[in-house]
Amino acid sequence: MAHAPSAAADLVLIGGGHSHALLLRRWGQRPAPAARLTLVTPHTVAEYSGMLPGHVAGLYDRREIEIDLARLAHRAGARLILDRATGLDLRGRRVMLAGGAPLAFDLASVDIGVEAGAGDVPGLADHGLPVKPAARFLAGWQRFADTGGGALAIIGGGVAGIEIALAARRRLPNIAITVIEAAPAMLRELSPRARRLVLARARSGRIALVTGRAVARVGPEGLWLRDGGAIPARLVVAATGGQVGGWLGRSGLAMQGDRMRVDATLRSSHPAVFGVGDCAVLAGAPRPQAGVFAVRQAPVLDHNLRAALAGTGRMRAYRPQRDWLRLIAAGGDAVADKWGIALGGPWVWRWKDRIDRRFMAMLSDPPRRRKPGGISRAP
Structure with missing residues (x-):
């Protein structure tokens, strides 16, 4: 019992x-x-x-x-x-x-x-920037963006990796961006039509998409693939799922x-x-x-x-x-995906923005209580 x-x-x-x-x-x-x-x-x-x-x-x-x-x-x-x-x-x-x-x-x-794990890729823990935890990622991204960017490589061709690539393209329109996925295809979690819509946006944004090639190691100047290829990068982002x-x-x-x-x-x-x-x-x-x-x-x-x-x-x-409804951000544009039906365009972004802002407004103005608790900090 x-x-x-x-x-x-x-x-x-x-x-x-x-x-x-x-x-x-x-x-x-x-x-x-x-x-x-x-x-x-x-x-x-x-x-x-x-x-x-x-x-x-x-x-x-x-x-x-x-x-x-x-x-x-x-x-x-x-x-x-x-x-x-x-x-x-x-x-x-x-x-x-x-x-x-x-x-x-x-x-x-x-x-x-x-947290995004380094997995078994040598050098990723030392030279890569995982997307999770978010606070660490955003601090690293801000430093990268504030100094003008540079070549960006993203390991992981799921929704998280592609969203970061599309967002980076809007923020830094002139940098080289490459997304690397070890599997034969990207965005496998989406419906076929949604996958086509999102990847079309990536290609039109001059984002290089590399599939079927695994990363062998990461260093301060970029990453190397197991087949011997190399991708120069000033920042390597790991978007390979969380642990x-x-x-x-x-x-x-x-x-x-x-x-x-x-x-x-x-x-x-x-x-x-x-x-x-x-x-x-x-x-x-x-x-x-x-x-x-x-x-x-x-x-x-x-x-x-x-x-x-x-x-x-x-x-x-x-x-x-x-x-469930998936809303994939595409840097001011977005794609909606549910029940095998996919739609994209700026109006989807505006819809997503309203949903997100409503959620945050709900959390930012909770009702008051008369006897609040205190805060204790670790020594």
């Missing part, structure tokens, strides 16, 4: 992903009086992934794409601990922190996102690959730990890493955490969409 938290339960949110940001907003609207809420995250803000390509393109300033986690926590009455989780003690129900003492919990939820931090895999939770496995209620293999966002995978219904799922998970997570805190009540099941 699952452990029922005490009347003064501690609920700890580990990570500042989109699901947790939305949960904090909900907590500000309707707090649970019998719980103490804590958010553990190393940063006071989180970058909204949907608007990141627009920032790279110069269409949004940095503040427009930042979710203010400190403000959300304050208005939700949550304590904010600016530190990084490094482990879970499931038996003792403690979160291990990089800079502070372990933090006790009755219930915990993990939403730490992913979850190793501490989660060592926590004792059931994993699927490097992601924690959760059931339909978003509960992990331990009854006191839930998981959402890119770091979690739904058993029996895996989905790719995409913000749309994190947004849909938030109300289910909110309901189920309240039910677990109360020790009574029926939990809801999260049912991910079989298909």
Whole structure:
């Protein structure tokens, strides 16, 4: 039988992903009086992934794409601990922190996102710039753009890599841009028509597309391919998918690959730990890493955490969409893809912009609470 938290339960949110940001907003609207809420995250803000390509393109300033986690926590009455989780003690129900003492919990939820891994490519960790975590990527991109750019190489021909290439083309119209994909085709996650529309935009933007050729190593002057070719680059961006931090895999939770496995209620293999966002995978219904799922998970997570805190009540099941709207940014242009139907044009960008701005406005003006929590920083 699952452990029922005490009347003064501690609920700890580990990570500042989109699901947790939305949960904090909900907590500000309707707090649970019998719980103490804590958010553990190393940063006071989180970058909204949907608007990141627009920032790279110069269409949004940095503040427009930042979710203010400190403000959300304050208005939700949550304590904010600016530190990084490094482990879970499931038996003792403690979160291990990089800079502070372990933090006790009755219930915990993990939403730490992913980081782009260097994989087995020599030199990528030292000379490449991963697209995740976003804060590091944006700092590196800004330095590159501020100094006039130069040749840009992007490893990874999925949506993330192509969006960055198209955004970079708008921001820096005269630089050489190359996208390298080891598989025979790019944008395999899109429908055939959407793939054609996006790749046509890349070609018209003079973006070189290299497929079926794997990267052998990365150095300070560019990258070398396994077949012996070389691509000079002042900046090498890694957009090859994300990996979850190793501490989660060592926590004792059931994993699927490097992601924690959760059931339909978003509960992990331990009854006191839930998981959402890119770091979690739904058993029996895996989905790719995409913000749309994190947004849909938030109300289910909110309901189920309240039910677990109360020790009574029926939990809801999260049912991910079989298909979902993909809006691929193309540097002021965009392509929409769903149900095999794809449309593109500036009007799609305006549609995407309205959706993204509405989402950010909702998070930037949450309702107030009378008793805000405090902020603790790691020493």
